Amino acid sequence: MLFDESTLRKLNQLTLAASRIRAGGLQGDRRSTRRGSSVEFADYRNYAPGDDLRRLDWNIYARLERPFIKLFEEEEDLSVTILLDGSRSMDWPEPGSQDGLHKFTYARRLAAGLGAVALASGDPLSVLFLQGGRVAAEYGPSRGQAALSRLFGFLDGLRPDGLTDLNAALRQALVKPRRAGLVVLISDLLSPEGCESGLREWMGRSHEATLVHVLAPDELNPPLAGDLQLVDMETGYEQDVSLDGGLRSLYRERAQAWVQATRADCRKRGIRYLDLLTNLPWDQALLLEMRRAGIVK
Amino acid sequence: MQFLTPLGLLLAALAVPIILLYMLKLRRKPVQVSSTLLWERLLRDRQANAPWQKLKRNLLLFLQLLILAALVLAFARPALLMPVVASGSVVVLLDASASMNAADVEPSRFESARQVVGTLIDGLPGGSRMTLILVNATPNAIASAETDRAALKQALAGAQPTLGSADWESAFALAAGASRGSPDTTLIVSDGGLPKGLPALPGQVRYVPVGMSSGNLAVTAMALRPTAQNPQLFAEVTNYSADSRTALLSVYLGEQLIDARQFNLGPGENQSLTLDNLSTTPGIYRARISSPADAVLDAFPLDDTAFAVYQASAARRVLLVSKGNLFLEQLLAALPGIQPFRALPDANGALQIPNEPFDLTILDGIAPAELPAGNLLFVNPPLGGNDLFQVGAPFKEMENVQVHDHPLTRSVDWTNVHVLQAKNVPLPAWAEALVSVDAGPLVFAGAAGNRRVAALTFDLRESDLPLQVTFPILFSNLINDLVPPGAFDAMRPLRPGETLAIALQPGIERATVVSPSQQGFEISPGPNGYTFAETGELGYYAVNFIAGGEVKKVEYFAVNLFDPSESDIRVRETVQVGRAAIQPAAAEQAGQLELWPWLAALALLVLLIEWQAYHRRRIPLPPNPNSGFRGRGIRQGRPGGGPP
Numbered sequence: 008m009l010f011d012e013s014t015l016r017k018l019n020q021l022t023l024a025a026s027r028i029r030a031g032g033l034q035g036d037r038r039s040t041r042r043g044s045s046v047e048f049a050d051y052r053n054y055a056p057g058d059d060l061r062r063l064d065w066n067i068y069a070r071l072e073r074p075f076i077k078l079f080e081e082e083e084d085l086s087v088t089i090l091l092d093g094s095r096s097m098d099w100p101e102p103g104s105q106d107g108l109h110k111f112t113y114a115r116r117l118a119a120g121l122g123a124v125a126l127a128s129g130d131p132l133s134v135l136f137l138q139g140g141r142v143a144a145e146y147g148p149s150r151g152q153a154a155l156s157r158l159f160g161f162l163d164g165l166r167p168d169g170l171t172d173l174n175a176a177l178r179q180a181l182v183k184p185r186r187a188g189l190v191v192l193i194s195d196l197l198s199p200e201g202c203e204s205g206l207r208e209w210m211g212r213s214h215e216a217t218l219v220h221v222l223a224p225d226e227l228n229p230p231l232a233g234d235l236q237l238v239d240m241e242t243g244y245e246q247d248v249s250l251d252g253g254l255r256s257l258y259r260e261r262a263q264a265w266v267q268a269t270r271a272d273c274r275k276r277g278i279r280y281l282d283l284l285t286n287l288p289w290d291q292a293l294l295l296e297m298r299r300a301g302i303v304k
Numbered sequence: 305m306q307f308l309t310p311l312g313l314l315l316a317a318l319a320v321p322i323i324l325l326y327m328l329k330l331r332r333k334p335v336q337v338s339s340t341l342l343w344e345r346l347l348r349d350r351q352a353n354a355p356w357q358k359l360k361r362n363l364l365l366f367l368q369l370l371i372l373a374a375l376v377l378a379f380a381r382p383a384l385l386m387p388v389v390a391s392g393s394v395v396v397l398l399d400a401s402a403s404m405n406a407a408d409v410e411p412s413r414f415e416s417a418r419q420v421v422g423t424l425i426d427g428l429p430g431g432s433r434m435t436l437i438l439v440n441a442t443p444n445a446i447a448s449a450e451t452d453r454a455a456l457k458q459a460l461a462g463a464q465p466t467l468g469s470a471d472w473e474s475a476f477a478l479a480a481g482a483s484r485g486s487p488d489t490t491l492i493v494s495d496g497g498l499p500k501g502l503p504a505l506p507g508q509v510r511y512v513p514v515g516m517s518s519g520n521l522a523v524t525a526m527a528l529r530p531t532a533q534n535p536q537l538f539a540e541v542t543n544y545s546a547d548s549r550t551a552l553l554s555v556y557l558g559e560q561l562i563d564a565r566q567f568n569l570g571p572g573e574n575q576s577l578t579l580d581n582l583s584t585t586p587g588i589y590r591a592r593i594s595s596p597a598d599a600v601l602d603a604f605p606l607d608d609t610a611f612a613v614y615q616a617s618a619a620r621r622v623l624l625v626s627k628g629n630l631f632l633e634q635l636l637a638a639l640p641g642i643q644p645f646r647a648l649p650d651a652n653g654a655l656q657i658p659n660e661p662f663d664l665t666i667l668d669g670i671a672p673a674e675l676p677a678g679n680l681l682f683v684n685p686p687l688g689g690n691d692l693f694q695v696g697a698p699f700k701e702m703e704n705v706q707v708h709d710h711p712l713t714r715s716v717d718w719t720n721v722h723v724l725q726a727k728n729v730p731l732p733a734w735a736e737a738l739v740s741v742d743a744g745p746l747v748f749a750g751a752a753g754n755r756r757v758a759a760l761t762f763d764l765r766e767s768d769l770p771l772q773v774t775f776p777i778l779f780s781n782l783i784n785d786l787v788p789p790g791a792f793d794a795m796r797p798l799r800p801g802e803t804l805a806i807a808l809q810p811g812i813e814r815a816t817v818v819s820p821s822q823q824g825f826e827i828s829p830g831p832n833g834y835t836f837a838e839t840g841e842l843g844y845y846a847v848n849f850i851a852g853g854e855v856k857k858v859e860y861f862a863v864n865l866f867d868p869s870e871s872d873i874r875v876r877e878t879v880q881v882g883r884a885a886i887q888p889a890a891a892e893q894a895g896q897l898e899l900w901p902w903l904a905a906l907a908l909l910v911l912l913i914e915w916q917a918y919h920r921r922r923i924p925l926p927p928n929p930n931s932g933f934r935g936r937g938i939r940q941g942r943p944g945g946g947p948p
Binding site: 195 | 341343
């Protein structure tokens, strides 16, 4: 079970937050920045020829003999797209040894949580599984609580494998959402080229991007020492290294610097960024860290 | 540069197993990680920043190979060729005489000579043998045909200069004997005070002069002489410098200055001082030369001070009671350590025997009714006899002359002695005959009661004995037996290293000697009575005579350098050995300076560095409770994560 009942209840109370509300094809639960036709009053403005006379405030006209148009809040839904990195580097730590820290399991649970929140809000949800430089599997768009079990089934069937060129996969995924919305990428970013150019293209299409950076603790602080031959489980690349105390602490510094640089880069581009270590309980990550980062509210 | 055991270089082959082991060890353990992306960047940057990182990865191997290289080189015993004065089989004669104490070179000539020999030992080629002979009053080989440099160095470190003279003849004999196979080189390390007429030595003889040519002023003689009235002191100062010098000679009795005189001495000149009418009380006289300008007088202070001891008891009081015997009078005047007195006749012409005690009374042709106290020597006793023995009629039959074997007849030769007539004295029970004929004894001696008595039964004027050499010998023996001299002759000049014979007088149980440096010695009896040989220090010694656990008497004797060959500290340009004049040696033979100790030290140092480097790499893993990471082999085709 990805969620127990109490967590699910908490998830239902969350609504995905987006600072800029985009116009949706269907009326949603979400306040749009545009003035619309909902029942919630927003403002007045002077009448201009061609305005819908049904929106004229006759009471004001009777009292002031000047025509004013009543403006109402427009409510809209939010297109939510979750991109899940399915490269082999996500298959870490090795299953069996530390299942609680497994990055892909953790990422799937985050995706399920975010998806559940989106569905509970009535937002259209898509989940794209990125693998081998392309979109290997796709869920949605679907809407409503009824789609939740289908989402869980979809996520359960995913397996991490192969190489991921995140940039290529992101570019391909661009064509999937029909309109601008919220895009959440869940990845370890352990791709030689990174994902900066792909995310930039998403930003160009007025999407609001969020990057959830999932790392296992031993990737920042590797418990290694001695003369080793490191084998990259994704690429098979072999790297000889003689690890002494100096080199290990240097690695720790560099890994932290990499996370900080990624955070700074995201802030510069207007991308929300959240780095999570898998030893943080995933529900706490959903309920606290994501709220704190402004991804949900 | 050469290798003494080049086969040791073969050990360099040990590098092969080291490298093989290292390669085996360096088969790195494969460990799977999620991505090597960060590692690649890190190592790329690191190697770009520090090219030597590549080297550092193999640091331990390099260090181990360096240790091996140093050890292999050490085994091969590399040596630098360096010039030395001697090589091969070497005999070194190291001068340890008093003049080597001169401080004209820092710190002293002997230390300088020690350095010369030390350098020679360092440069001794492998397989060379060295015999080290220390030349002092009794030369001895402190290292004999030794090849071990450590032993040679140790022997050299233990060598010390003495205050005595050097016995070069014995040293040369020792050198000739020590080099059973003929030595390649005999090296004389000295300031050159070698006597003339030294025999030639086998092999090449080389001479390394030590010291700088330097002037010296010395007290070359100081003596006390008892005269009829008061003792007389004689002191002599000699200038061994090449220029004229001025010196102030001060003479002290104890700490009291009794005379001071300034001398202007030309090169090689000596001048003397005589002081008369000194006190008859025993005392220690000290003569010291100093510079009038209060400056340092010379580089050799050992001969600037001399001591002399006046011991009144040394003069034995002997009373001659005779109507006139020129032979005896002259003899007594000539014998050393004797203070002779003569009994004067009174108004009637009869000889008066004074009441004061004498150590010995010689009764020549006279026998007073009451024999005087003390020991007695009868010469030609009058007929009738006395309290001690009977005297019969004279006889002339000198048949079968016998000189009996006795300490008193030592060196007495009676073959040419003729006696006209002697008196017939039956040998008393207490006496032993020393010289006798069939008719009776001519000379006898013995202890009669509490006194010692000796007698000659003939008149000296009726024999030719006084004309023979035996006369003073016999009388010296007799007088020394009758009045034993003092424990020792304090006025005899004694030089460092010489042996002093000490006679313990009756009643004295033992004696101790306190040296000038307040060192105490117990005198032990030797084959020739009690002797004291530890006279290595200059100054005066105190002899304590002990009886019943308390000191009964203290006497003194002095040891002075008084050696012109040692006081003349000028360095000789050449030494004469055999018929050859040996010039100072130049360093012209090839010696070797071995480098292996430095290489061994280097290996040890690198070993420490390697140990440190090894432990810096082997730091323990950090505790990480969130990670149960274990290194594993690569597994292929593993399924993905668990179900969501």
